[in-house]
Each structure stands twice: as structure tokens, then as C-alpha cells.
Amino acid sequence: MLVEVSIESVGxxxxxxxxxxxxxxxxxxxxxxxxxxxPAHIGVMLDGNRRWARTVGxxxxxxxxxxxxxxxxxxxxxxxxxxxxxxxxxxxTDNLNRPAPELEALLTIITDAIETLAEQQRWxxxxxxxxxxxxxxxxxxxKEAVQSTIDVDGMLVNIAVPYGGRREIADAVRSLLHEHAExxxxxxxxxxxxxxxxxxxxxxxxxxxxxxxxxxxxxxxRLGGFLLWQSAQSEFYFCEAxxxxxxxxxxxxxxxxxxxRERRYGA
Numbered sequence: 001m002l003v004e005v006s007i008e009s010v011g012x013x014x015x016x017x018x019x020x021x022x023x024x025x026x027x028x029x030x031x032x033x034x035x036x037x038x039p040a041h042i043g044v045m046l047d048g049n050r051r052w053a054r055t056v057g058x059x060x061x062x063x064x065x066x067x068x069x070x071x072x073x074x075x076x077x078x079x080x081x082x083x084x085x086x087x088x089x090x091x092x093t094d095n096l097n098r099p100a101p102e103l104e105a106l107l108t109i110i111t112d113a114i115e116t117l118a119e120q121q122r123w124x125x126x127x128x129x130x131x132x133x134x135x136x137x138x139x140x141x142x143k144e145a146v147q148s149t150i151d152v153d154g155m156l157v158n159i160a161v162p163y164g165g166r167r168e169i170a171d172a173v174r175s176l177l178h179e180h181a182e183x184x185x186x187x188x189x190x191x192x193x194x195x196x197x198x199x200x201x202x203x204x205x206x207x208x209x210x211x212x213x214x215x216x217x218x219x220x221x222r223l224g225g226f227l228l229w230q231s232a233q234s235e236f237y238f239c240e241a242x243x244x245x246x247x248x249x250x251x252x253x254x255x256x257x258x259x260x261r262e263r264r265y266g267a
Contacts, residue, residue: 022249029252030080037259039212041085042078043227043234046071048218048242055242061105066244068113075123077251078155085156085208087128089226090114093164096133107134111141114159118145124152128204129163130171158205165228172202172229205230213258215251217243235261 046067053063071088078086090110096103118125125146131139142161176198180190200206210230214223219240223231237254239246 026248026252034259038082039258041209041211042083043087043211043214045089045216045226046243047216047220052242052244060102064106064109068109070244071113077248081255087158087160089160089163091161093162093167096162107138110161111138114142115145118148121152123154123157125149126156126158128158128160130167133162165225168204169229172199175202215254217241217246
């Protein structure tokens with residue numbers, strides 16, 4: 001006798017199995033991580049919200065909301081592992097070219113998410129991006145949210161909105177030139193002394209260590225302009241899951257993969 005089993009029931013069964021066994025599996029993975037090889041700074045490319053929405057029959061805005069809802073769990077996992085700095089790429093400068101209705105909804109979702117993180121006073125938020133490219137009301141809300149966490153003694157969370165690696169390097173060079181112009185340094189004099197460290201001191205992440213590990217979700221295996229300067233010696237981990245489906249076990253697998261690698265620092 002054949003028994004018909006719906007796709008929904010199979011999915012529900014898998015979910016029940018996951019909920020039953022994964023916590024113990026995750027706990028074992030976490031315990032097995034070598035404490036002396038953990039990354040101190042992790043960059044995360046939260047990719048795949050729109051594609052996730054299409055696969056589950058939801059709107060693009062719902063996909064972005066699902067992605068925003070997964071940010072807090074990620075930060076909690078990072079806290080649990082002992083990460084010191086997390087850089088979240090929430091919006092690229094290229095994303096600003098999306099259709100106006102989609103962009104407006106996305107900016108609202110991102111700003112609401114940032115304000116929610118700030119309200120908890122658990123993490124110190126830091127803007128990493130060209131806020132001057134955003135609509136003034138959105139930029140003000142983000143700046144106020146970030147400012148409210150300035151005295152929080154918690155993990156540093158870089159909020160990359162809107163962020164582009166080429167734009168950051170151009171901004172750094174521009175800032176460097178302005179600084180030396182104010183000092184009266186000639187271009188010839190500057191050309192004689194400028195080096196990598198001079199530019200690094202003017203990046204959005206100045207004063208921070210470079211990311212040890214960069215994670216990208218959704219199966220894409222490219223940087224797309226994320227932390228171009230800072231990731232020169234980073235390790236990379238590409239996960240097939242779309243960002244809204246990224247789970248703690250996926251995160252721990254990324255950390256485990258990082259601890260198993262021999263870092264060569266460009267060699």
C-alpha cells in the first residue's frame with residue numbers, strides 16, 4: 001500500500017529532526033573549537049535575501065526582513081565564540097541603484113534593524129560606509145543609533161551601509177590629501193613618504209585589526225568589493241545557504257574550517 005507524503009510534511013519532519021538533534025551537535029562543535037585559533041575579526045557578507053524570497057514565494061521586502069531577523073542571532077553566536085569585531089555588509093553602494101520602491105523599503109528595514117540592535121545596548125556599533133550617499137533622514141537615524149552605543153562595553157559591530165571597497169579606498173586617499181594640505185605638505189613631499197600605513201590610517205576601519213575570516217552566504221564565491229584593502233590576508237568561507245537560512249551550525253562550520261587552515265599571510 002502506497003502512502004502519499006506531501007512536500008510540506010517532509011519539510012516539517014526535517015525541521016523537527018533538526019530542532020531535536022542540532023543543539024547537541026552544535027554544542028559539541030563549539031566545545032571542540034581550539035580556543036587559541038579562533039578569529040578575532042569576522043566579516044560577513046549577508047547575501048541571498050532576494051533569492052531566498054523567490055524560493056519561498058515571498059516578496060523582496062519580506063526576504064530582506066527575514067535577513068534582518070537573522071542578524072541578532074549571528075551576533076550572539078559571535079559573542080559565544082569570543083569574536084571581538086564583526087563587520088556586517090548590509091548595503092553596498094551599488095544597491096543604491098535599485099528601483100526606488102525596493103530601495104526605500106530596504107533602507108527602512110536596515111535602519112530599523114540597526115536601531116533594534118542599538119536599543120539592546122549589548123554591542124558597540126560603528127558605521128563603515130558612505131552615509132552621505134543616503135537620504136538625510138536615514139543617515140541621521142543611523143548616526144543617532146550608533147552614537148547611543150558609544151559607551152557600550154561589548155563586541156564591536158561595524159555596520160557597512162552603504163559600503164563599497166573602491167569608494168572606501170578613494171575616500172581614504174581623499175582624506176589623506178586633505179590632511180596633508182592642511183599641514184602645508186606639498187604633493188612632492190607627500191609622494192616621497194606615503195605608504196600603506198598612511199592610507200590604512202584613513203580607512204573606515206582605522207585603528208581596527210583586519211578581518212581574519214570573511215564569510216559569504218548564498219553560494220556566490222566573490223568579494224564583490226567587500227573590504228578590498230582589509231581582506232588582503234583574510235581567510236574566506238563560502239556557504240551555500242541564503243542569508244535568511246544561515247544557521248548556527250553553518251556559522252560553527254565556518255569557524256571550524258578557519259581553525260583548520262594554516263594561515264600563510266600572503267605567502
